[in-house]
Amino acid sequence: MKMPLGNEAYNFIREQGYLHIPRYMDSDTTLEIYEAIREVVFQESLRAYNTPEFYKLHQAINFTFDNPHLNNEILRKFSESLSKVSNQIIGPSDFHMTLIQHNKSGLNHSIPWHQDIDSSAEPGNFYNFLFYPHDSNESIGGLRVVPKSHTAGPLSQGGSHDYLEGEITIFPKAGDLIIVDGLTFHAVSPNLSEQDRVSFCTRYISKELIGTKALDIGRYRTGSYDYAEKKDLDFA
Numbered sequence: 341m342k343m344p345l346g347n348e349a350y351n352f353i354r355e356q357g358y359l360h361i362p363r364y365m366d367s368d369t370t371l372e373i374y375e376a377i378r379e380v381v382f383q384e385s386l387r388a389y390n391t392p393e394f395y396k397l398h399q400a401i402n403f404t405f406d407n408p409h410l411n412n413e414i415l416r417k418f419s420e421s422l423s424k425v426s427n428q429i430i431g432p433s434d435f436h437m438t439l440i441q442h443n444k445s446g447l448n449h450s451i452p453w454h455q456d457i458d459s460s461a462e463p464g465n466f467y468n469f470l471f472y473p474h475d476s477n478e479s480i481g482g483l484r485v486v487p488k489s490h491t492a493g494p495l496s497q498g499g500s501h502d503y504l505e506g507e508i509t510i511f512p513k514a515g516d517l518i519i520v521d522g523l524t525f526h527a528v529s530p531n532l533s534e535q536d537r538v539s540f541c542t543r544y545i546s547k548e549l550i551g552t553k554a555l556d557i558g559r560y561r562t563g564s565y566d567y568a569e570k571k572d573l574d575f576a
């Protein structure tokens with residue numbers, strides 16, 4: 341099998357729990373994907389539903405679109421193309437889902453600290469491929485990551501947007517890909533700019549994780565949320 345990532349990149353993501361690949365896509369394809377994303381977020385009726393309690397408790401303020409690849413050829417092709425990278429990192433892996441995150445301008449939209457899955461799953465079994473179709477900076481918001489936190493167990497209780505020991509902020513440019521282990525602590529700083537911030541996320545999982553409950557659970561600093569049942573779980 342041809343290995344899309346070099347040894348250094350492969351080791352980095354396994355050890356650090358994330359990997360930033362600048363200019364993963366060329367500018368023409370990036371523009372195409374950007375257009376496709378904008379078409380989706382323009383349709384407010386497609387926004388995912390989570391309970392008002394969810395947004396309030398976890399201070400999650402942004403819009404999410406579930407599986408936009410289902411109705412969009414460009415997004416579908418791009419997300420499928422990432423299987424090559426996924427197979428290298430995870431081993432034989434399965435496509436899980438896609439998401440668009442939309443941090444709309446003028447609303448201070450941000451994303452609180454979270455883990456994408458429950459930490460009953462082992463690290464190295466779930467990866468988020470985050471694609472950025474436009475440049476980012478301090479004003480539009482960046483991706484906050486705690487390196488090596490994928491092996492640190494569940495997120496501790498605390499402030500949803502507070503500083504976490506060891507955190508770094510990445511400001512991806514148009515065409516960049518950031519790969520994050522689903523257990524790595526990550527968040528997005530507020531969009532204080534006049535421009536919408538969007539990201540396109542594709543998720544791949546190991547064969548072991550297929551059908552497990554861990555996939556339904558998002559972990560926040562205010563407790564865990566069951567996305568399948570749309571309900572908050574007691575902090576444990």
Ligand SMILES: O=C(O)CCC(=O)C(=O)O
Nearest residue numbers: 439441456483528539541
């Ligand atoms: O928008 C981002 O940069 C991060 C999105 C994210 O954490 C997610 O979709 O799981």
Ligand SMILES: [Fe+2]
Nearest residue numbers: 454455456526
């Ligand atoms: Fe996430």
